[in-house]
Amino acid sequence: xxxxEKERQIPVVSDYDVxxxxxxxxxxxxxxAAGRMGAKVLLLExxxxxxxxxxxxxxxxxTGTCDxxxxxxILDRAAKKNYFxxxxxxxxxxxxLKNTYYEMLTEANVTVLLYTVVCDAIMEGDKIVGxxxxxxxxxxxxxxxxxxxxxxxxxIACRAGAAFTLGRETDxxxxxxxxxxxxxxxxxDRAVFLGSFExxxxxxxxxxxxxxxxxxxxxxxHVLLYKSTIPGIVTCNMTNVTxxxxxxxxxxxxxxxxxxxxxxxxVEFLREYVPGYEKCYIISAASLIGIRETRHFHGLxxxxxxxxxxxxxxxxxxxxxxxxxxxxxxxxxxxLDKTGKQKFFDQEKGYTIPYGCLxxxxxxxxxxxxxxxxxTHMAHSNFRAMPICVGIGVAGGIAAALAAxxxxxxxxxxxxxxxxxx
Ligand SMILES: Cc1cc2nc3c(=O)[nH]c(=O)nc-3n(C[C@H](O)[C@H](O)[C@H](O)COP(=O)(O)OP(=O)(O)OC[C@H]3O[C@@H](n4cnc5c(N)ncnc54)[C@H](O)[C@@H]3O)c2cc1C
Numbered sequence: 001x002x003x004x005e006k007e008r009q010i011p012v013v014s015d016y017d018v019x020x021x022x023x024x025x026x027x028x029x030x031x032x033a034a035g036r037m038g039a040k041v042l043l044l045e046x047x048x049x050x051x052x053x054x055x056x057x058x059x060x061x062x063t064g065t066c067d068x069x070x071x072x073x074i075l076d077r078a079a080k081k082n083y084f085x086x087x088x089x090x091x092x093x094x095x096x097l098k099n100t101y102y103e104m105l106t107e108a109n110v111t112v113l114l115y116t117v118v119c120d121a122i123m124e125g126d127k128i129v130g131x132x133x134x135x136x137x138x139x140x141x142x143x144x145x146x147x148x149x150x151x152x153x154x155x156i157a158c159r160a161g162a163a164f165t166l167g168r169e170t171d172x173x174x175x176x177x178x179x180x181x182x183x184x185x186x187x188x189d190r191a192v193f194l195g196s197f198e199x200x201x202x203x204x205x206x207x208x209x210x211x212x213x214x215x216x217x218x219x220x221x222h223v224l225l226y227k228s229t230i231p232g233i234v235t236c237n238m239t240n241v242t243x244x245x246x247x248x249x250x251x252x253x254x255x256x257x258x259x260x261x262x263x264x265x266x267v268e269f270l271r272e273y274v275p276g277y278e279k280c281y282i283i284s285a286a287s288l289i290g291i292r293e294t295r296h297f298h299g300l301x302x303x304x305x306x307x308x309x310x311x312x313x314x315x316x317x318x319x320x321x322x323x324x325x326x327x328x329x330x331x332x333x334x335x336l337d338k339t340g341k342q343k344f345f346d347q348e349k350g351y352t353i354p355y356g357c358l359x360x361x362x363x364x365x366x367x368x369x370x371x372x373x374x375x376t377h378m379a380h381s382n383f384r385a386m387p388i389c390v391g392i393g394v395a396g397g398i399a400a401a402l403a404a405x406x407x408x409x410x411x412x413x414x415x416x417x418x419x420x421x422x
Contacts, residue, residue: 010132010139016042016111017404018397019131019144021118024052025386026370027150028101029393030400032070034148035108037401037421042142043110044133046117047288050101052152054386055094058180058286060226060235062090064324064385067350069422071390074100086229093229118151121160127364128160146400146410147366150393153247153294154372162360162368164295166245168377173331175292175381176219177244178237179259181285183267183277186234191276193234194223197336198343203273211273212238213334220262221334223274233283238266240334246291255289292329292371292384299374300411301356308351308382316415317352318395318422324385326378339378353383355415358396364409367396394422 018034020027023045031043047056054062062075074097079089081096105112115135122130122141130143149157154164167174192201194208201208201223213221216238224237239259244251263282270277305326306312325345328337336342357374358367370389371380383392398421403410 010141012141012143014143016040016142017145018042018148018400019044019142020148020150021131021156022052022149022151023050023101023112024150024152024370025054025389026393027052027148028074028105029068029070029390030148030150030369030397031110032104032108033394033397034401035105035110037398039401039404041108041110042144043105043112044116044118044131044142045112045114048114049098050105050112050114051094051098053288053290054092055098055101056286056288057290058094058182058235058284059092059386060180060228060237061088061092062386064387065321065350066319066323066387066391067321068319068387068391068394070394071387074104074390077104082229084229084231091227091229096229118156121147121156123160126161126362128156128366131156145365145404148369148396148400149366149372150369152291152371154297154368157297157360157363157366157368157372158295160363160366162363162366163298165298166247166295167293174245174294175329175331176240176242177246177255177259177292178290179239179256179286180235180237180290181239181263182228182233182235182283183270183280184233184283185279185281186232187276187278188231191234192274193225193227195226196342197222197224203275205273208274212269215269217262217265219333220266234280236266239263242332244291246294252289259289260285293377293380295372296377296380297368297372297374298361299357299368300359300361301354301374303353303357303375303379303383305376305378308379309347311347311349311351314352314354316354316356318355318358318399318415318418319353319388319391320422321350322353322383322388322391323350324382324388326381327385328378328381340381353392355395355399355418358392358399359411364411367400367410369393369396398422
């Protein structure tokens with residue numbers, strides 16, 4: 001059954017060249033790059049803060065790397081704000097990272113609107129000419145010369161009719177979801193930090209990954225513990241929920257509830273079995289559930305596992321020096337998926353991403369950005385790392401600003417033009 005909404009007039013805002021949907025690492029990169037190119041940029045974000053998974057998702061650290069000046073600038077500036085000097089700039093203090101993003105966005109003259117869910121695309125044929133934002137002020141039409149979809153899930157590319165594959169190609173299953181949380185009260189001199197599924201630690205009562213697999217409520221069952229920037233506080237990437245479609249609110253809600261039900265058993269496990277955590281306690285959990293994978297849009301080029309494994313250098317590259325492993329979390333349980341490669345990923349060279357991965361096959365006026373670009377399930381497990389998402393965002397921001405200035409379609413911008421500004 002359907003309810004037919006009444007036609008109504010809504011305000012129109014036409015002040016912007018580029019509208020960026022979503023302010024995760026990709027949206028931040030895109031908004032900063034476009035703003036620095038002189039474009040008038042509006043950044044729309046559904047939560048109460050910028051940063052997406054990197055901040056609101058309470059992320060531990062940037063993994064992998066990317067040759068992106070803006071990415072390195074973010075790290076340098078955020079690290080300077082930390083109260084406790086941390087030897088590794090990739091470790092995140094979410095509050096300091098948020099403040100860094102706001103500073104940089106303000107300097108780049110980007111207008112930010114929080115608490116706004118972008119719920120529809122305004123189309124003229126196959127071209128997106130704006131988006132509809134829904135907030136406590138009602139609905140507003142934000143017109144744009146170029147829309148960059150950096151919503152992670154590609155909500156607006158989907159609304160615009162861009163073609164996509166949900167999850168992995170064979171069965172559309174997606175990587176599990178995780179609610180990140182932090183514990184305090186950790187004895188840092190004795191604390192154990194297990195940074196990958198393949199890291200193990202023997203205790204008199206058994207090996208920690210094996211104990212977690214046996215004791216934690218399934219589908220939780222692995223240990224991933226990361227130092228934060230603050231002594232005594234550790235970030236836990238240990239809740240785990242499978243069979244979640246992050247484009248459905250029912251599944252998002254289920255993921256939140258299941259992960260929360262695992263938090264206390266995990267802390268009990270840490271207190272009982274993990275050296276240094278005997279007196280730990282929960283201090284906060286992310287206010288944005290961590291969705292790793294949803295839609296993979298079909299672009300002019302689709303980056304593959306082979307491209308990454310061969311560290312392919314494309315002539316029309318717009319992202320350089322991207323490096324990470326195939327981080328596929330177990331689709332059916334805890335730990336690493338059998339297709340994943342962390343320790344055994346043996347390509348040390350960085351790969352490139354061609355511009356075509358950001359340009360949807362058919363829809364005009366639109367660029368993809370971040371984890372939703374055109375790539376296979378396996379390739380995505382690599383380029384979803386946040387440094388690479390920033391690099392992708394920057395390339396899209398430059399392309400959008402150029403297209404807005406020239407009054408042409410984003411698909412008519414060449415990679416060569418973008419490369420000049422990277
Ligand atoms: C649990 C977990 C652990 C991870 N661990 C690491 C790690 O250790 N290191 C690492 O580098 N990477 C890690 N990743 C991967 C990385 O965090 C993501 O792949 C990356 O953040 C994707 O960036 P993005 O900008 O594309 O999307 P996101 O970070 O997801 O940001 C999307 C933004 O868009 C907003 N949004 C969504 N829909 C709408 C809408 N309709 N309207 C308005 N706004 C909208 C969201 O609120 C969000 O702010 C992890 C991911 C998860 C989920």
